Amino acid sequence: MKNVYLDNAATTRVREEVIEKMQDALVNSYGNPSSTHSYGRTAKTAIESARKTIAKYLNAQPSEIIFTSGGTEADNMILRCAVADLDVKTIITTKIEHHAVLHTVEELAHKGLINLFFVDLDEFGNPDMGHLETLLKKDDSKKLVSLMHVNNEIGNKIDIAAITKLVKANNGLIHSDTVQSIGHYSWDVKDIEIDFMAAAAHKFHGPKGIGFAFIRKNSGLGCMISGGSQERGYRAGTESFHNIVGLEEAFIRAYDSLEEEQHYVEDLKRYFIATIENEIPEVKFNGHSGDLDKSTYTLVNTCLPISSEKALMLLFHLDMKGIACSKGSACQSGSDKGSHVLSEILSDEDLKKPSLRFSFSKYNTKEDIDYTVSVLKEFTLH
Template sequence: MNAIYLDNAATTNIYKEVIEVMQISMTENLGNPSSIHQFGRKAKSSVETARKNIAKHFNVSAAEIIFTSSGTEADNLILHNAVLNLGVTKIITSKIEHHAVLHTCEFLQKSRSITVEYVKVDAFGTIDILHLESLLKASEEKTLVSLMMLNNEIGNMLPMNDIANLCKRNDALFHSDTVQAIGHYTIDLQKTMLDFMVASAHKFHGPKGVGFAFFRKGFGILPMLHGGDQEKGARSSTENVHAILGMDKALSIAYDVLQKDKDYIESLKVYFISELKKISEDIQFNGLSEDLERSGYTILSVRFPVKNEMLLFSLDLAGIAVSGGSACQSGSNKGSHVLSELLFNGEEDKTSIRFSFSKFTKKEDLDFTVLKLKELL
């Protein structure tokens, strides 16, 4: 059976070089980084070297990088700190954010009685910057804006510098879930004035179970996990040494070949769009995912002109791994909250699928997928 993987926005396959680095670490880094003996010092040195390497990619200091178990934990750490430690009483976000942000905001609203406001988005998922500005100017409450750089479902890119500058003019903090962007786009944090940023290694061919949070210098951090003094007191828990070194290696590879990989993957996306349009002129693309300038090159969200509840399942049977997008779709217990926010007048009932690509995707994979879609539709 075919084994075609087109779900890279969910996770990516790990680089062989990363596996090798982790295997060596598992052999050589016996110690706990918190131990003061030579084995602990060696492990600690490896972790701190990785921290410095990662920080350099974003033009920040190593002290501004906190290792976590995931992007979700990093989002939680940042949002909780904003409220419990930095005096934030209002969070402005959108209804098409990742649940790591939305559910955390809902929790903080209930448990800490903060205000949560949602900036408007249009039918393509574009943030209404004028509405955001009006929300920022509506009160003098300490405010944090949380908007993702690259939407994980529809691929929309946020105008980061515009949002960052708007936040600075209105004395608001700016947090962005950058999980889908890191390893695929360069981010210079001395030019783009984000206060908080997150990453997850398995989105750029690193290991699962490790990520990091960026806290701009000057913000104290209260831990959500208690019981130790790891990560300079920001996160109690023994560091996942081998995974951290794997993440460092994966990020290094990603940025060494970023432009080459971008050009290749973008060419696949262009080709796939053209082939899908040959199937039916009624095929549409959710959000801005067809727009190569305003969407990520790894994601394409496709809305088919029919309601086919078994399409996702049928593709899986054919050996094609993708993600669903509509509420009625087999394999999806809940519908996409992003598409539910954008689609109306019956469009939300049509079957949507997210295809996401990587450097390991082949043109033949797309050809077979198109052939199978023709049969199933």
């Protein structure tokens, strides 16, 4: 039995170089970054170096990078503080965002703190630009638009540059959950004048439990966690130093090898699509995940021609064969509820069939794909 990991949209294998960097930090740089002695200054210097590194690649200012525990915290901080500190009264989003965004804005709306509107979607899960413009012009309230750059389940890529221009033309603020994007696509925040972004290291071969928020300078956003002056007052608490240097190492290696690894992983996705279409002709691709021009190169979301009764055993069967993939986002895999993303775009008939997300990385091979498709074919046709 082979062991095949095709759940890289949930989390990625940590690079060896990142592990080595973190081990060195844990052993040799254990001072509190807030301490004034040499041990503390060494840690503080490394944190600020990491901040500058990330800012350089994004064409941001170091002060605009705030380290968090991951994408979920970054999303929460940005959305909640925009309401608390920036007088945002209306949030506009879609029903297929990550739950870090959806649950947060729904809670804010339930408490009566905002008016919440959802942009219409087409059959593939793309936001309707005309409807977005209508919502932006609806009234004179301060508005924030939150749309993820790359959908974590179906892989759709939105035109974030065009959306940012539209939002800015209507005096709104724009936030994007870029957790599936950072480390896989280049960004220039001076070219795309987005206000806020969220990222997580474990999506690009870094450690779990660390990420960052991009917060545009002079935005007026306040802190969500009080207690100290760390992270320029945005986030109190002793910094997770070893994780921050791990994030920096993963970030550097992701961007220094971006073109090479993108080409390799994109070739794997292309091969997966061709192979599964050849072996299981009735397979469908959800959203735009089967279109390399309109979706991320890192994942496909497949709808398989299997009855709902037989589908109950599919993930178990794949796991027994050593294959790791996902029926939805990792954040909801322990839930009996179906995918909130697929429920918005699939027909009732297709919702009864199993949909699986396969996501790829530099550590996968075409042999992995051949094995996976052969197992799927055997299960589907017998």
